[in-house]
Amino acid sequence: MTSLKPILSHIDNIPSTPGKFKPEKSPLHYLHHRLRLHTTLPRITLWTLVFLAFIFLFFFLSPPYTAAPRRGLRTTATYFGSGWENQVKASAKPRSRSGHTVLVTGAAGFVGSHASVALKHRGDGVVGLDNFNSYYEVSLKKARKSHLLDRAGVFIVDGDINDAVLLRKLFGIVHFTHVLHLAAQAGVRYAMVNPSSYIKSNVDGFVNLLEVSKSVNPQPAIVWASSSSVYGLNSKVPFSEKDRTDQPASLYAATKKAGEEIAHTYNHIYGLSITGLRFFTVYGPWGRPDMAYFFFTKDILKRRTISVFEGPDHATVSRDFTYIDDILKGCLSALDTAKKSTGSGGKKKGEAQFRIINLGNTSPVSVNKLVSILEKLLKVKAKKKVVLMPRNGDVPFTHANITLARKQLGYRPTTDLETGLQKFVKWYLDYYGGKKKGSW
Numbered sequence: 001m002t003s004l005k006p007i008l009s010h011i012d013n014i015p016s017t018p019g020k021f022k023p024e025k026s027p028l029h030y031l032h033h034r035l036r037l038h039t040t041l042p043r044i045t046l047w048t049l050v051f052l053a054f055i056f057l058f059f060f061l062s063p064p065y066t067a068a069p070r071r072g073l074r075t076t077a078t079y080f081g082s083g084w085e086n087q088v089k090a091s092a093k094p095r096s097r098s099g100h101t102v103l104v105t106g107a108a109g110f111v112g113s114h115a116s117v118a119l120k121h122r123g124d125g126v127v128g129l130d131n132f133n134s135y136y137e138v139s140l141k142k143a144r145k146s147h148l149l150d151r152a153g154v155f156i157v158d159g160d161i162n163d164a165v166l167l168r169k170l171f172g173i174v175h176f177t178h179v180l181h182l183a184a185q186a187g188v189r190y191a192m193v194n195p196s197s198y199i200k201s202n203v204d205g206f207v208n209l210l211e212v213s214k215s216v217n218p219q220p221a222i223v224w225a226s227s228s229s230v231y232g233l234n235s236k237v238p239f240s241e242k243d244r245t246d247q248p249a250s251l252y253a254a255t256k257k258a259g260e261e262i263a264h265t266y267n268h269i270y271g272l273s274i275t276g277l278r279f280f281t282v283y284g285p286w287g288r289p290d291m292a293y294f295f296f297t298k299d300i301l302k303r304r305t306i307s308v309f310e311g312p313d314h315a316t317v318s319r320d321f322t323y324i325d326d327i328l329k330g331c332l333s334a335l336d337t338a339k340k341s342t343g344s345g346g347k348k349k350g351e352a353q354f355r356i357i358n359l360g361n362t363s364p365v366s367v368n369k370l371v372s373i374l375e376k377l378l379k380v381k382a383k384k385k386v387v388l389m390p391r392n393g394d395v396p397f398t399h400a401n402i403t404l405a406r407k408q409l410g411y412r413p414t415t416d417l418e419t420g421l422q423k424f425v426k427w428y429l430d431y432y433g434g435k436k437k438g439s440w
């Protein structure tokens with residue numbers, strides 16, 4: 001039992017009123033006090049040890065940083081078990097000698113899971129990497145892993161792009177010809193809630209990936225996801241790669257724009273071949289719950305009122321919705337047409353390819369039209385509330401000029417919004433209805 005005596009004796013010596021001092025104690029009292037102090041020393045040592053152990057655990061078991069909240073702890077050392085390397089190598093092996101070997105970051109994400117499967121199905125070797133953060137339902141990321149990646153034979157490493165030791169280890173055991181970099185903190189509105197997560201994944205993480213990529217020999221070619229959001233407040237339509245992109249409307253957009261500039265630097269100094277793809281509002285099965293088409297579906301089914309944005313002076317808000325399969329064709333073609341990086345040993349040996357290409361549908365649809373398609377597909381009348389679009393990062397419209405994508409990638413989107421949403425709604429009802437009837 002802990003004795004209260006030492007504490008009480010300490011309290012004893014504190015003046016009851018500030019500025020007042022207790023009368024002097026006798027020498028006998030101090031001898032008695034010192035003896036009591038000796039008996040408390042082992043207890044103090046014990047508590048000191050507990051405190052130091054806590055500090056030790058905190059620093060050594062913490063992940064390198066926290067982006068969007070993570071579940072559980074993982075250190076790099078956890079990965080390198082005996083079977084781990086074999087799983088990575090097996091997953092990375094292309095079916096034929098001409099196949100690519102691709103590291104897909106953000107592989108548990110919406111685009112990343114589809115892209116990994118598409119690459120694997122056509123015979124490329126694929127290793128996925130994702131930190132499974134909880135920006136949105138982790139269960140959805142895990143379901144993509146079990147339903148899409150595991151079934152296709154894609155091994156996914158639960159790790160962070162900021163973990164240089166892990167990246168070097170992966171590049172050490174596999175010669176990746178390409179990196180499809182899709183890991184990012186996405187979403188424009190969340191940037192006002194957790195701004196540092198955007199810097200950590202979209203800037204720090206990207207730099208870390210480029211640092212490791214430029215150092216390996218041979219260097220991989222890199223294809224990565226930028227965003228239509230870089231066009232920000234640009235009002236010239238359709239958005240062309242030549243238009244200005246120096247007026248971002250959100251921190252998300254600013255980090256994607258920063259990514260494009262950083263990519264240019266690594267291309268210029270180290271000879272890395274880099275293609276940045278500006279995706280325009282990607283949607284489809286296994287999509288992202290933070291996107292309007294997804295949460296409108298959920299809210300319409302739950303008979304909840306949805307907020308439909310309009311611009312100033314009742315201007316229509318519209319998006320160039322691009323179906324996932326069209327985006328995948330663009331990504332795969334970008335990988336296939338990517339030229340080899342020219343550097344080695346961290347040194348540039350010649351000019352390397354540098355591209356920035358829009359991937360959109362080039363037929364914008366208003367949010368009202370989106371809602372009416374969903375009403376038809378869900379057979380439910382939406383309860384709507386029209387609200388002025390808040391200044392939280394969204395832009396009033398997006399519209400891609402895809403001339404460059406046509407020329408460089410042979411890109412031709414073929415899915416209109418109604419056809420794409422039909423596939424999304426079918427998946428949504430299967431996934432949420434199938435898990436538990438009525439859990440939409």
Ligand SMILES: NC(=O)c1ccc[n+]([C@@H]2O[C@H](COP(=O)([O-])OP(=O)(O)OC[C@H]3O[C@@H](n4cnc5c(N)ncnc54)[C@H](O)[C@@H]3O)[C@@H](O)[C@H]2O)c1
Pocket residue numbers: 067105106107108109110111112129130131132133141159160161162181182183184185186187200201205225226227228278279280281282283288
């Ligand atoms: N979906 C769209 O409409 C859209 C539009 C423009 C750009 N993009 C970009 O395309 C890419 C893919 O988007 P998405 O819609 O699939 O998003 P997503 O959030 O579903 O996928 C991103 C994945 O990256 C992972 N991730 C995030 N930070 C990480 C880190 N530090 N280390 C490892 N993994 C990390 C997340 O866990 C997530 O699974 C992103 O770069 C996004 O910014 C998407």
